[in-house]
Amino acid sequence: xxxxxxxxxxxxxxxxxxxxxxxxxxxxxxxxxxxxxxxxxxxxxxxxxxxxxxxxxxxxxxxxxxxxxxxxxxxxxxxxxxxxxxxxxxxxxxxxxxxxxxxxxxxxxxxxxxxxxxxxxxxxxxxxxxxxxxxxxxxxxxxxxxxxxxxxxxxxxxxxxxxxxxxxxxxxxxxxxxxxxxxxxxxxxxxxxxxxxxxxxxxxxxxxxxxxxxxxxxxxxxxxxxxxxxxxxxxxxxxxxxxxxxxxxxxxxxxxxxxxxxxxxxxxxxxxxxxxxxxxxxxxxxxxxxxxxxxxxxxxxxxxxxxxxxxxxxxxxxxxxxxxxxxxxxxxxxxxxxxxxxxxxxxxxxxxxxxxxxxxxxxxxxxxxxxxxxxxxxxxxxx
Numbered sequence: 294x295x296x297x298x299x300x301x302x303x304x305x306x307x308x309x310x311x312x313x314x315x316x317x318x319x320x321x322x323x324x325x326x327x328x329x330x331x332x333x334x335x336x337x338x339x340x341x342x343x344x345x346x347x348x349x350x351x352x353x354x355x356x357x358x359x360x361x362x363x364x365x366x367x368x369x370x371x372x373x374x375x376x377x378x379x380x381x382x383x384x385x386x387x388x389x390x391x392x393x394x395x396x397x398x399x400x401x402x403x404x405x406x407x408x409x410x411x412x413x414x415x416x417x418x419x420x421x422x423x424x425x426x427x428x429x430x431x432x433x434x435x436x437x438x439x440x441x442x443x444x445x446x447x448x449x450x451x452x453x454x455x456x457x458x459x460x461x462x463x464x465x466x467x468x469x470x471x472x473x474x475x476x477x478x479x480x481x482x483x484x485x486x487x488x489x490x491x492x493x494x495x496x497x498x499x500x501x502x503x504x505x506x507x508x509x510x511x512x513x514x515x516x517x518x519x520x521x522x523x524x525x526x527x528x529x530x531x532x533x534x535x536x537x538x539x540x541x542x543x544x545x546x547x548x549x550x551x552x553x554x555x556x557x558x559x560x561x562x563x564x565x566x567x568x569x570x571x572x573x574x575x576x577x578x579x580x581x582x583x584x585x586x587x588x589x590x591x592x593x594x595x596x597x598x599x600x601x602x603x604x605x606x607x608x609x610x611x612x613x614x615x616x617x618x619x620x621x622x623x624x625x626x627x628x629x630x631x632x633x634x635x636x637x638x639x640x641x642x643x644x645x646x647x648x649x650x651x652x653x654x655x656x657x658x659x660x661x662x663x664x665x666x667x668x669x670x671x672x673x674x675x676x
Contacts, residue, residue, distance in 0.1 A: 322423040323403075324455055326478050327467040328396060329417040334366040337374070337405070341392025345374075348383035348406060360386075362395075370412030383408050393481060401480040402429075408466060418467045419480065424492055426478070427452050431488035433477035434511075435645055440652035443645075444491040446661040449671065450643050451476060453499040453509035456674065460506065473613075495658070499674040500666055502532050506674075509666060514547040515539045515644035516620045516636020518584045519665065525605055525639055531668040533641055536583050539665075541650030547637035548646070550617050556628055559611065563592065566610050568600045576623050576630060586619040586640065605639075642666065 329335055337360065344356040355377075363375035372379045386405040388394055394401045396417055403421030410416055421429070427448055431437070435447045454476060458468045471478040500509050507530055510522065517540070522533035542548055556573040563570045571594035579601065580588040587604030608616045621634025643665040651661045659671060 322456070322459070323420050324423055324426040324459065324469060325406075325467040326419045326421065326426065326469045326471055327416060328399060328401070328419050328471050328478070328480070329415065330470070331410070331414045332417065333414060334364060335397050335415070335417065336362050336395070337365050337386065337407075338362040338395045339386070339388055339392050340395075342389035343392060343394075344387045344389070345379075346385040346387055347381050348385050349381070354379065354381075354384065365407060365415065367409065367412060367415065370409075372407065372409045372415075374407075381409070399480050400482045416466065423452065423455060424496060426455060427492045428484045428489050429480045430476050430478050430483070431491065432483040432485050433479050435488075437485040437487045439649050441487065441491060441494075442656065442658045442661065443648040443652035444488055445495050445658035446643065446648050446652075447511070447645065448488075448491045448495045449498050449500060449658065449662055450509040450511050452495070452497075452674075453506060454511075456499055457506045457508045497673045497675075498671060500532070500662060500669045501672055502530055502669050507532060507669070510639065510642035511645060511665075512636075512638025512640055512642065513644075514542050514545055514618075514636045514638065514646045515640050516548060516618055516634070517543055518640075519642070519644060520584050520586055520619075520640030521582065522641045524582050524584075524586070524588070525641060532666040534667075535641060537665065537667070539644050539647045541654070542636075542644050542647040545646035545650060547617060549633075549635055550637070551631060551633045552615060553626070553629055553631050554611070554615070556630055559592075559630070562610050563600065568592075568602070569598065570594055570600055571596050571598060573630075575625055578623060584620070584640065585635075587621070590623075 339360040342358055343360050345354040347354055365374050368378050372381060372384060384407050386394060394405055401419045402425050403419055406418045408416040430451050431444060431447060435444055462468045469475040499506060519535040519537045519539060521535035522528040560570050560573050570592055573592060574595045575593040577591040577593060578587055579591055582588045589601060590604060590607055591599050591601045593599045604619045608619050616632055618634050618636040618638060618640060620636055621632045624631040648661045662671060
């Protein structure tokens, strides 16, 4: 009997050691997210034990049970946290036992690196494990009330885009920003039960093309057809070739839109960006791409001068939340102009409202990803 118990205990111990070893072999992928850039000052705090470390040497500068709200600023070009001035370029705030860290009203997991940008301003970078990063993104990119299969598709696209950025921006101080120009990231404050569930159920899953990670772009509404990434960024890959007719987003929010703008306001915005535009007489669409989006347009002034712009540049100048997409018609109305368009966003990759529509029709997340990223492979990273 005693011998049998010993054998059982032996196998339990061995199993535990093997499991621990396997977990130790899992690749920990850290994402560096710039949560503040070019800041003059901000407040930082923790709700548990922490250490201040010199980023260059790893040397501990100070530690405590809890960091009460402290102002971070520059004092004669040096980094000042609370009442202490540090002659260091970068200081890492390392929490203990998953203590929460705060920057102003944002809460984060992982660690924070405060960077003194040559005595001019400050950058704050949150270094966080990949899966935790995804948890901090999803709520800001897709509703946690949506069908779970749509949220899972978003989780895979978000994870894929993050890994692509890690490789592309390895030489920079951060891999991602926390805004629409990267992926909207809210940290620990943005975690919700159903979005966290989608992350767990797709853990490690990413999209690849011929064994390589690619930028799995996504947008709110395709306006009925997706865009070719080559039109915007010169990326020529089968999963991002676009021109996919997407009936699933028709009649969803932002499928159709219309905005009336004053020509003088458009003139002022163009002149502020270096274009020489007089009183605008007409805005002419010169060329569209295969998806119907504007490739080139011309702004004609009353003095017969004109400026020709790429559609994507014009939209950026006017404002991407004003001209919601590059797929629109123009109607001149005296001193005003109507833009009537379709969709919201650049149109490349997965249409989020299309994913919602597919999930409502009982497509699973794999079918959604296959539809919007044709020729891609869904794999576990690292394989």
